Amino acid sequence: MARYHGNVCRLCRREGGKLFLKGKRCLTEKCSVDRRNVAPGLDMRSRPRRLSDYGVHLREKQKVKRIYGVFERQFKRYFRMAERMKGNTGVNLLQILERRLDNVVDAVGMSYSRPHARQLINHGHFMVNGRKVDVASYMVSPGDVIKPVNKEASKTLVSNSLELNVDASPPGWLQVDREEGTITVAGIPAREDIRFQDIREQFIVELCSK
Numbered sequence: 424m425a426r427y428h429g430n431v432c433r434l435c436r437r438e439g440g441k442l443f444l445k446g447k448r449c450l451t452e453k454c455s456v457d458r459r460n461v462a463p464g465l466d467m468r469s470r471p472r473r474l475s476d477y478g479v480h481l482r483e484k485q486k487v488k489r490i491y492g493v494f495e496r497q498f499k500r501y502f503r504m505a506e507r508m509k510g511n512t513g514v515n516l517l518q519i520l521e522r523r524l525d526n527v528v529d530a531v532g533m534s535y536s537r538p539h540a541r542q543l544i545n546h547g548h549f550m551v552n553g554r555k556v557d558v559a560s561y562m563v564s565p566g567d568v569i570k571p572v573n574k575e576a577s578k579t580l581v582s583n584s585l586e587l588n589v590d591a592s593p594p595g596w597l598q599v600d601r602e603e604g605t606i607t608v609a610g611i612p613a614r615e616d617i618r619f620q621d622i623r624e625q626f627i628v629e630l631c632s633k
Contacts, residue, residue: 480630483623490619491520492537497560502631513624514614521594521612524549525559527569530618531599531606532588533581548577563608570605578604594618 474482488498505515520526525541528549534540541559543549550556550572551563563569571577581604593599594616598607 477630480626483626484630487517487520487622487624487627490537490622491523491526492541493520493560499631502627511624513628516627517614517617517622517624518612519562521617522562522564523559524551524556524561524563524569527563527597527606527608531593531597532591533571533584533604533606535584535587539584543580548572548574548580565608565610567608568605569608570603 484498488494493501501519502512502516504519505512508515521530525537525544528534528540528544529537534543544559544561545557547555547557548571549569551561551567551569553568555572571581585601585604593606594612596608596610596612596616598609599605600607
């Protein structure tokens with residue numbers, strides 16, 4: 424399974440904003456975007472480069488790929504799925520990405536960050552509807568119940584994350600029982616449920632439809 428092994432702070436700086444790839448660390452003074460908000464390889468005194476229309480559209484696609492931790496081949500597959508669905512293709516694409524299991528675990532605060540959520544899932548710490556799932560890209564559906572496997576180590580990892588993210592506010596399409604450590608998928612995420620509201624999905628559709 425492909426995974427990015429580089430410095431994730433460089434990804435945030437390249438996109439010019441916080442992608443929260445390190446969880447709560449991104450809200451502290453250690454965040455590199457706050458300390459050095461220029462693209463990697465550029466000097467602080469450098470004038471920002473003006474992007475072409477194609478560059479603006481490409482950067483939007485790259486930002487979404489980096490937020491959700493997917494590479495090009497998988498992103499193209501998701502886009503083809505979104506095109507075949509009824510409704511707005513851009514919103515369909517974001518809904519597909521939001522329904523990934525690693526995103527669900529991270530959205531409710533059961534992990535320190537999205538990469539951490541992916542690691543927990545790959546190591547077999549979660550099950551969906553009573554069956555262990557170790558694929559981070561697993562797409563949840565309405566009615567699914569997600570919870571840690573019946574092992575002390577798994578329950579401890581989840582409870583520690585929930586304690587750290589006690590102020591986390593789950594999106595409306597997910598219902599969380601913090602005492603039991605369970606997530607119930609109540610429906611399909613609406614556009615207003617997407618955590619990154621500044622995503623311009625229409626730019627992605629225009630770029631990928633060419």
